[in-house]
Amino acid sequence: MRAVLSVASECAPLVKTGGLADVAGALPAAMAGQGWRMRTLIPGYPSVMAQLDNASVHWEAAELFGGPARLWGGRVAGLDLIVLDAPHLYDRDGSIYLSTQGADWPDNPERFAALCWVAAMIARDGLLDWRPELVHCHDWQAALTPTYLKSQGTAVPSLLTIHNVAFHGLAGPDRLFALRLPADRFNPDGFEFYGQISALKAGLMDADAISTVSPTYARELMTPDFGMGLDGVLRMRAGDLHGILNGIDLDIWSPATDPAIAQFSTPRGKARARAGLLAEFGIEDGGGPLAIVVSRLTGQKGLDLLLEAAPRFLAQGGSLAVLGSGERWLEDRFRLLAEREPRVGTRIGYDEPLSHRMFAGADAVLVPSRFEPCGLTQMYGLRYGAVPLVARTGGLADTVIDANEAALRAGVATGIVVTPGDPGALAQGLERLCTLHADPVAWSRIQRNAMRHPVGWEDSAARYAQLYAALAG
16 A cells, blocks of 8 residues: 555544535545555644544653644554644634634644644655555645655655645745745745735645646636736646545435434435424425435525515425524524524534434535635535535536536536526526426426435546556656
């Protein structure tokens, strides 16, 4: 087995705020099937440290970005982990990125620079008897790793995966010394971004290759509308940019074996889960499709558009169950909608087992994002026969086949695809959803197609393996 170090700020099932964690948690098993043994370096948040039952200390330092640190190594939840235990950086209340007041931790640049510094150290020196041939970095929190590798003259190649280009990891130039960055690289050809340090730009400039999480998003990133100010950098590195679609863990997301749900293997078997979902949310069945939202409640996800379209959908017999948290005004609007409408239920927060029950019981899952690098929600929906209604952007466009007339006639449709950012298009898509749901034959065929649609890691892991081999030789 060849050796690769994965560097991520979160990793399911140990710690999760979004899809990055699911990918970081699923990649090791997927790449093992391709001949690569992956060890994953993550921060030692309290929730992670609590799960280190059989780990051992592999390295210690008296000072790392402001305090003592050690590295624990062990196998946890089926993953080969390296955990950076630095209490001054990670042992705190709040979320992994935000304080209890909901603001970014002011030392986030140092917290994740430390992770990157240690990743570069492991690549340079090895850890006990293990040394990676390649470092795979995820998003801005790991993006300084390629810069540290280059500045230290370490020949180990690096791959940076962009899960969401909207987050840059910005810091003021007064922190160059604290972040251990070479001052001569603070310029437009290095990691300077409009007068600030950009961790993400550093990685984009210095990584040996760049990937992102769907082919469509890779193309979108090179345009001003989607590149978030980095489209020029990405166009410059177009020859090194690879769009590789994410997959999902088919062992965890399997309606036939999922312990959290009333199990089923065909669309007809969803009836018991559907009734249970209506009861759990205390919502009425309007006779139309029972749709769900499992999402961060943010403008990026297009959920303000759904609020505009919801009255028309409900008038056509639809029902809606919402699970998520995010922007306060969206949380309040969905709470208010649930209070006013007996066919709407809202749960603010996140509950992993409940999300499984929602996919199992839903007729449809709604993902009307303005942009979406890949999206896993629509893949969970496909797997569980919850027909996706998605916006035509990023990975959503790459994973759902629209139920247009041609696709229906060919018998290949798996969902409904609408124009992003357009409330009228979303309302029309919801109307199409209701019309299709009212035709039992057409609806059953779409659900069967959805459940058969390939959403696992096999093809994408093979593409990553080819890329790894090209980089590592």
